[in-house]
Amino acid sequence: MTPTAAEHSLADVLIHRQIITAEQLKEAILLTKQKGIALDQAFIELGWLSAEDIRAIYDDAFQIRFLKLEDVEIDPEAVRHVPGAVAHKHHLIPFRRSGNTLAVAMAEPTGPEALAALRSVTDFDVQPFSARYDAIEHAVYLHYGEPHHEPDSDAVIRCADDSGRRSRPRDLMEEGSMLPVGKSMSPRRGAIFDTFVADSANQFAVGVARAIARFEADSGYNPCHLWGAPGTGKTHLLHAISNFVSTQSPLKRLVLTTGQGFVDDLFECIRDNKLNFFRYLYRELDLLMVDDAEALLTHPWAQRELADTYRHMERSQKQLVLAADNNLVTEPRWSQDLRMIIESGVIAHIGRYSEPGKREIVRSRIGRVSVSDDVLDFLAASSGDDLRDLINVAQQLVAMNVIEGQDVTISVVRDIADYCGVSLTAGSAEKIRMLLDTGIGRPSGEAQTDSSQDVPGLKRL
Numbered sequence: 001m002t003p004t005a006a007e008h009s010l011a012d013v014l015i016h017r018q019i020i021t022a023e024q025l026k027e028a029i030l031l032t033k034q035k036g037i038a039l040d041q042a043f044i045e046l047g048w049l050s051a052e053d054i055r056a057i058y059d060d061a062f063q064i065r066f067l068k069l070e071d072v073e074i075d076p077e078a079v080r081h082v083p084g085a086v087a088h089k090h091h092l093i094p095f096r097r098s099g100n101t102l103a104v105a106m107a108e109p110t111g112p113e114a115l116a117a118l119r120s121v122t123d124f125d126v127q128p129f130s131a132r133y134d135a136i137e138h139a140v141y142l143h144y145g146e147p148h149h150e151p152d153s154d155a156v157i158r159c160a161d162d163s164g165r166r167s168r169p170r171d172l173m174e175e176g177s178m179l180p181v182g183k184s185m186s187p188r189r190g191a192i193f194d195t196f197v198a199d200s201a202n203q204f205a206v207g208v209a210r211a212i213a214r215f216e217a218d219s220g221y222n223p224c225h226l227w228g229a230p231g232t233g234k235t236h237l238l239h240a241i242s243n244f245v246s247t248q249s250p251l252k253r254l255v256l257t258t259g260q261g262f263v264d265d266l267f268e269c270i271r272d273n274k275l276n277f278f279r280y281l282y283r284e285l286d287l288l289m290v291d292d293a294e295a296l297l298t299h300p301w302a303q304r305e306l307a308d309t310y311r312h313m314e315r316s317q318k319q320l321v322l323a324a325d326n327n328l329v330t331e332p333r334w335s336q337d338l339r340m341i342i343e344s345g346v347i348a349h350i351g352r353y354s355e356p357g358k359r360e361i362v363r364s365r366i367g368r369v370s371v372s373d374d375v376l377d378f379l380a381a382s383s384g385d386d387l388r389d390l391i392n393v394a395q396q397l398v399a400m401n402v403i404e405g406q407d408v409t410i411s412v413v414r415d416i417a418d419y420c421g422v423s424l425t426a427g428s429a430e431k432i433r434m435l436l437d438t439g440i441g442r443p444s445g446e447a448q449t450d451s452s453q454d455v456p457g458l459k460r461l
Contacts, residue, residue, distance in 0.1 A: 038107035084144035090114035134280035191239035201351035228350030254287035259295030
């Protein structure tokens with residue numbers, strides 16, 4: 001059925017066909033002003049129409065097709081033709097340009113103000129599509145970022161933790177310090193499964209991570225909790241999963257974030273009265289990975305939301321991965337609800353690397369730089385559990401060898417470790433002294449000296 005002369009917008013159709021009354025329309029318009037939402041969304045929130053009803057009206061009265069925006073790859077070139085201020089204000093997102101036509105997904109595709117705003121900023125012929133309000137909001141935030149507005153000093157809500165502290169609103173945080181709501185961290189390019197050194201301490205965790213990356217629905221690994229001391233490779237595995245999925249399953253929707261990032265996103269959406277938007281962002285994912293999940297320990301309200309998020313994802317066989325330095329099941333501040341959820345899945349502990357594993361890590365980092373077995377043995381035996389320290393020393397060795405052409409010896413390793421602030425484990429100073437006294441690891445022609453004078457805390461025998 002085509003619209004009559006009196007039916008120029010959704011509101012006109014609803015009134016003219018006696019689907020709603022004039023009083024109901026006034027109430028809906030008032031709600032749009034109070035909450036900053038589109039008119040059709042107001043009808044839905046007031047319970048007068050369903051999303052399916054509105055789609056049918058757009059299709060029947062205006063021949064405007066419904067678009068499942070979350071399955072559409074939005075063209076950045078199309079986005080460029082509409083300013084962010086217009087997209088935010090009128091809840092719309094251009095997604096494709098063909099010749100002189102610009103296809104735009106709109107929360108209110110017949111809204112006169114939105115259409116007038118588009119005509120004022122582009123000369124293209126606008127082809128409107130209807131789409132879910134929360135899907136449009138998500139796309140606008142991802143492609144345009146936050147709307148530019150002055151922070152409201154009264155906008156801070158109290159999301160207090162057990163200690164009574166309050167999270168700061170995102171508007172008042174350091175500019176550029178955070179990602180847009182629901183935006184995944186960019187995975188490190190070199191963090192892939194092939195560059196992860198497998199060891200007896202992490203073989204199970206690596207196997208689980210590979211299965212998750214392949215979306216093996218029957219793996220029984222949902223949710224997955226990776227835990228281990230800092231520097232044992234948890235973050236590497238999460239980034240490896242992200243890199244694998246982005247290349248092998250590019251249509252899968254994933255978010256890699258941190259515990260603090262999850263808390264910040266939730267806080268902002270509660271503050272801005274957009275909790276449904278937050279839930280759309282996180283619950284419609286195929287894969288959600290939260291690194292440093294212990295940040296949620298002081299935010300019980302965020303833990304409750306994470307538990308609800310998992311239940312929604314689990315019903316659709318979507319995957320949740322949590323990584324932390326300690327086993328969250330044993331944390332007293334971790335909610336009983338989340339404890340039971342984690343215990344229903346798989347818990348993969350990443351233990352301490354063996355000395356052969358550490359040797360392999362150093363070899364993988366130094367490339368073609370020539371390093372003796374004695375130096376490798378020393379590094380593997382004297383380094384601590386945090387592999388970031390070992391990797392830092394290895395990278396400095398490469399730089400020194402390439403830039404200065406200096407041979408890699410044990411005495412050089414000792415100096416670099418001191419320079420990097422890396423503490424060697426107990427007994428390593430004695431190993432240095434013994435190796436240097438016997439001439440191992442010293443460049444040829446170097447005079448033998450009392451090495452105890454060069455090693456802090458080592459007394460001469």
